[in-house]
Amino acid sequence: xxxxxxxxxxxxxxxxxxxxxxxxxxxxxxxxxxxxxxxxxxxxxxxxxxxxxxxxxxxxxxxxxxxxxxxxxxxxxxxxxxxxxxxxxxxxxxxxxxxxxxxxxxxxxxxxxxxxxxxxxxxxxxxxxxxxxxxxxxxxxxxxxxxxxxxxxxxxxxxxxxxxxxxxxxxxxxxxxxxxxxxxxxxxxxxxxxxxxxxxxxxxxxxxxxxxxxxxxxxxxxxxxxxxxxxxxxxxxxxxxxxxxxxxxxxxxxxxxxxxxxxxxxxxxxxxxx
Amino acid sequence: xxxxxxxxxxxxxxxxxxxxxxxxxxxxxxxxxxxxxxxxxxxxxxxxxxxxxxxxxxxxxxxxxxxxxxxxxxxxxxxxxxxxxxxxxxxxxxxxxxxxxxxxxxxxxxxxxxxxxxxxxxxxxxxxxxxxxxxxxxxxxxxxxxxxxxxxxxxxxxxxxxxxxxxxxxxxxxxxxxxxxxxxxxxxxxxxxxxxxxxxxxxxxxxxxxxxxxxxxxxxxxxxxxxxxxxxxxxxxxxxxxxxxxxxxxxxxxxxxxxxxxxxxxxxxxxxxx
Numbered sequence: 001x002x003x004x005x006x007x008x009x010x011x012x013x014x015x016x017x018x019x020x021x022x023x024x025x026x027x028x029x030x031x032x033x034x035x036x037x038x039x040x041x042x043x044x045x046x047x048x049x050x051x052x053x054x055x056x057x058x059x060x061x062x063x064x065x066x067x068x069x070x071x072x073x074x075x076x077x078x079x080x081x082x083x084x085x086x087x088x089x090x091x092x093x094x095x096x097x098x099x100x101x102x103x104x105x106x107x108x109x110x111x112x113x114x115x116x117x118x119x120x121x122x123x124x125x126x127x128x129x130x131x132x133x134x135x136x137x138x139x140x141x142x143x144x145x146x147x148x149x150x151x152x153x154x155x156x157x158x159x160x161x162x163x164x165x166x167x168x169x170x171x172x173x174x175x176x177x178x179x180x181x182x183x184x185x186x187x188x189x190x191x192x193x194x195x196x197x198x199x200x201x202x203x204x205x206x207x208x209x210x211x212x213x214x215x216x217x218x219x220x221x222x223x224x225x226x227x228x229x230x231x232x233x234x235x236x237x238x239x240x241x242x243x244x245x246x247x248x249x250x251x252x253x254x255x256x257x258x259x260x261x262x263x264x265x266x267x268x269x270x271x272x273x274x
Numbered sequence: 275x276x277x278x279x280x281x282x283x284x285x286x287x288x289x290x291x292x293x294x295x296x297x298x299x300x301x302x303x304x305x306x307x308x309x310x311x312x313x314x315x316x317x318x319x320x321x322x323x324x325x326x327x328x329x330x331x332x333x334x335x336x337x338x339x340x341x342x343x344x345x346x347x348x349x350x351x352x353x354x355x356x357x358x359x360x361x362x363x364x365x366x367x368x369x370x371x372x373x374x375x376x377x378x379x380x381x382x383x384x385x386x387x388x389x390x391x392x393x394x395x396x397x398x399x400x401x402x403x404x405x406x407x408x409x410x411x412x413x414x415x416x417x418x419x420x421x422x423x424x425x426x427x428x429x430x431x432x433x434x435x436x437x438x439x440x441x442x443x444x445x446x447x448x449x450x451x452x453x454x455x456x457x458x459x460x461x462x463x464x465x466x467x468x469x470x471x472x473x474x475x476x477x478x479x480x481x482x483x484x485x486x487x488x489x490x491x492x493x494x495x496x497x498x499x500x501x502x503x504x505x506x507x508x509x510x511x512x513x514x515x516x517x518x519x520x521x522x523x524x525x526x527x528x529x530x531x532x533x534x535x536x537x538x539x540x541x542x543x544x545x546x547x548x
Contacts, residue, residue: 061407063522064489066340068383070360070367085371085378086344090521090545093344095381099357104359107369108379109342111488111543113522119548120519121478123445126280171397179432180416204395214365214385215338217491219524219543221517240526241534243495247364248337248387250493250539252526262517265524267541268427269338269385270491271364274393 040146042195046188046235053078063113132176132234151180171200171241182232194266200241210270222263233258299354312347313422316469323352333372333431379407406450406508408417425454445474445515469514485546496537507532
């Protein structure tokens, strides 16, 4: 089960699926991507996307993905059912669910599509950041396994600000991040990277509180050429919240290429107690 | 079929559903909310949310909603199937589909939940805007029916900038908006309002081009007390895009209360040709 025994990257082991030929896929959680309870939400989202990509009826590339974390995922095997609900000329719509022992733990919808050259403009601006090699990777607390699979170089709002216990006026975190060991970027890896930020409420409050993503949406702006150009370079990732209250907060994230293109934007709503 | 024949608001007629007692609901499109092709996407999203609210197993209030526009909706009757996939202590997860003649036109997932008092903070800032009564409502082009159901007072990026044919450097539109005639705000109406912006690509290019929402997500920040306080006051609504390219662009929207609270944030990915 350990990735050191084979040449396969831990990420590829974690999203590996066995198809039954009828739109169902078997997988299992891996210890490398364990979170406090169950697996890292980003790896679950990546696995849902991978199921669509491996479905024999899949057309085109990912355009959007929404994953709803309906219940805890236990360590061990799971099944993903992927259904192509509707196929159009440009887009294909998918409905998915992940179950364990017949109980749904995660639901998702995905849109795949054909990208065609059009007018293009990036209106958002990447945060200013020094080059990744000028920032030392942060030694992250070892209690959570999945963070060990990411090289994180924090520019703003790092985890060290959790230790100090000081409340922060801003929920923004900006970092250079990539898989560790480095791995060429693909859509599942980009999906997982969009969930790589620790809960914004902890940054604001300066302490660890219970929090868990309820729903995550990723909009994929990069085509396969852009992913290939990014390869295993670090991504510039930034996230912030707009509102916290009544037990929920939102998070908006941007994932930028090493040379400035916008690869993906992502949104999530997170449950918290504080 | 016209709302003038009864005292019912056209919005309530449009989202009206008849339950079959087994989680299926019958409805029909109304001419008042017609778009260029099929109904206004906002009214479809509102109707999906209304189906959950009317389901006998519904617990709590809307927390998030994602609607995927899988195919065109024809004028006439439709069926919504709403399934409570999982109910937890704080959240309830729903999967929905809207069909016509057995063909799925729209899919959705929703999270409902119980709101509890917690630490609260609004980090986003409302755009600056003069009071609504100081801005004349825009006479909107009469070709699209649904816009007649909204009172729109544009502060920035109005529809008049589509006529001039001048490309704009910013995709931001900000307006005061409410149902017309005025109607107390509820979650379905808030859902529809989150889709009230014309496609951002048209503002940037200064001309009308083919465009249609592929997927829409709404995060509800307002509890029922906030909705009651908002009543039928205009909302301050703002939307902008981060990236346009390869036939798709995103839109991020914020819906602010008349007195400054953040009622909802919303995101969508839109197909376009230009």
